[in-house]
Amino acid sequence: MFAYIVRRLVLMLLTLLGISIVIFVLLRIVPGNIVDILFDAAGMVDPADKADLQRQLGLDQPIVLQYLHWIGGLLHGDLGYSYVSEKPALQEILPRIPITARLAAFALLFSASFGIPLGVLSAVYQGSRLDYALRVVSLSGLSLPSFWLGLLILMASVAMFGSIPIFNPDPKTFGEMFSTYFLPSMAVGFRSSALTMRITRSSMLEVLRQDYIRTARAKGASNTSVNFHHALKNAILPVITVVGIEAAFLIGGLIVTETVFNIPGIARFLVEAIRWRDYPIVQNLVMLIALVVVSANFIVDMLYAVFDPRIRYS
Template sequence: MFAYLVRRLFLMLVTLFGISVVIFFLLRIVPGNIVDILFAAAGYVDPADKANLEKELGIDQPLVVQYWHWISGFLRGDFGYSYVSEKPALQEILPRIPITARLAGLALLFSASIGIPLGVISAVKQGTRLDYALRVVSLSGLSLPSFWLGLLVLTASVAMFGQMPLFNPNPQSFGEAVATYCIPAMVVGFRSSALTMRITRSSMLEVLRQDYIRTARAKGASDAAVNYQHALKNAILPVITVIGIEAAFLIGGLIVTETVFNIPGVARFLVEAIRWRDYPIVQNLVMLIAVVVVSANFIVDMLYAVFDPRIRYTD
């Protein structure tokens, strides 16, 4: 087990190193840089001032030197300074992380708490009207873009209450926090819950046909015990995989939702930084998202052994 963990951690570091190289050099390949954008906005270009600004920002140095300065600073916790606001990049990023994390966490909770039970019910009631109704709901969730659903929610709120739901980034109580985050979280989590429900249903249908399920029923086990203690326990691995992927996706995939609901989160801030070619912000945000994705995949692999005792990671 220890040797497996060491190998996995080494592969994680290699993956993150490759991602950092791709992020850095692809960002420099994109035409234009922050200096060109600033001077284009001013409408006047002084070659001497432009050279001085490039030297001050450090983008006149060779790309290898720029990469070394960035990645060594990132490992030390020094994220540099934002080119636009001239504030420390960490100071710009940190206040936005909890907002996106709360939104993603609540959306994931909604997805799992709704998708798994409905997937079990749909599998158990296969071929009934309830099953067909739940399958229609799941297909609707997979078909409706989250941003369009968010616009529908905002329109309905205006029509019913005369105003749009306002987002408060600093709620003072738990109830206020739930009221603030629940609507955008449900909009985002609707698609995830639909995917979770379909995966749960498919996995449950496969398990319910196994011999040990018939044996459990023959021994007099209740329907709840058969469905949840026997079937769901053995069908949960694909569901865990989907939830892990969705958790990683939600951290960086909330761009449109944060824009629609005017949420000052990480994803929306990343788009603004890309538009302004704010290299320190873009590089560090994408690296943080990459760390979350790689960590989520590692946690999912570890959960396999927890939920299925047949899985063992040997040295």
């Protein structure tokens, strides 16, 4: 087990290294840079001033030296300075991380709380009216874009209460936090819950046809014990995979939702940084998202061994 963990950690580091190279090179080959954007916006054409600004930002150096300088600073906790605000990148990014993390956590909680139980019910009552209704709901969740659902929620809020919900970036109590993040997390989590429901239903149907389930029923086990103790316990692995993938996706996939609800999170900030070619911000945010993705996959693999004792890593 220890050797497997070490190999996975090494693979994670190599993956992050490859991602850092790809994002760094792609940002440099995209037409236009921060210097061009600033000079075009200001109407300045003095080549000497432009060359001086490139030198100050280090953009006149070879791309290899720029990459080594960025990675060296990253390893020492120095994320550089934002080209737009001229503030430390860490100072710009840190306040936005809790906002996106809370939104993703609430959306994931909403997804699992509704998706797994409803998926179990849909499988247990296969072919019933409840099953058909839940399947329609799940297909609707997979079909509706989160931004469109968010707009519908805002329109419904205006129609019912006469105003749109105002986002509170610094809630003091859990009640304030819940009321702040409930609507946007529901808009995001509805699709995730639909996917979780479909996977849970499919996995449960496969397990419910196994011989040991019929044996448990023949021995007089209750439906609750059979469905949740025997069946769900053995059908949970595909669900864990989906939940882990969704958790990783939510961190970087909240761009539209944060824009619709005017949430100052890292996903929305990433889009703004890309538009301004703010290299330090974009590079560090992409690396943060990549770290979350590879960490989520690592945690999912570890949870396999927890939920299924038959799985042993070597």
